[in-house]
Amino acid sequence: MNSKVKFIYQLFIIILVVLLILVFAYFLLYRTNNTSTYKVPIGASPYQAVFLNDGQVYFGNIQTWSPHKLVIKNVYYLSNAKKTSNGSIPNVSLVKLGGQLQGPTDMMIINSGSVLFVENLKVQSKVVKAIYTYQHKQ
Numbered sequence: 001m002n003s004k005v006k007f008i009y010q011l012f013i014i015i016l017v018v019l020l021i022l023v024f025a026y027f028l029l030y031r032t033n034n035t036s037t038y039k040v041p042i043g044a045s046p047y048q049a050v051f052l053n054d055g056q057v058y059f060g061n062i063q064t065w066s067p068h069k070l071v072i073k074n075v076y077y078l079s080n081a082k083k084t085s086n087g088s089i090p091n092v093s094l095v096k097l098g099g100q101l102q103g104p105t106d107m108m109i110i111n112s113g114s115v116l117f118v119e120n121l122k123v124q125s126k127v128v129k130a131i132y133t134y135q136h137k138q
Helices: 004-036 126-137
Strands: 048-052 055-065 069-078 094-096 107-111 115-120
Touching: 048 069, 055 107, 069 126, 094 115
Parallel strands: none
Antiparallel strands: 048 055, 048 115, 055 069, 069 094, 069 107
């Protein structure tokens, strides 16, 4: 009977050690995958459009994108285009981040959960042309 109890005890210890190793490996792999960054394919233009789930769109250079945050620099956005009383939309203008009342830096850190999708912008797009025009005026 003593050897049977000893066998069960040893079996219990082995199972416990194996479970601890599996739990450790799981958290190690989960943590590694959870902190990795996404690769944003950059085309001929270094500018991307970041569409958020609140309807806002930001244009700029994505620096990093992880499961938790997206960092974008050289940020521009469209001014609010509100319909007029006759239903037409007035001219929309591109605004550079940084000139607002609160004086933000030219970088945004966005919660990745707020990002619907990202698009690379062509050099020929109206947005990129407007960015280049703005930069050459400075």
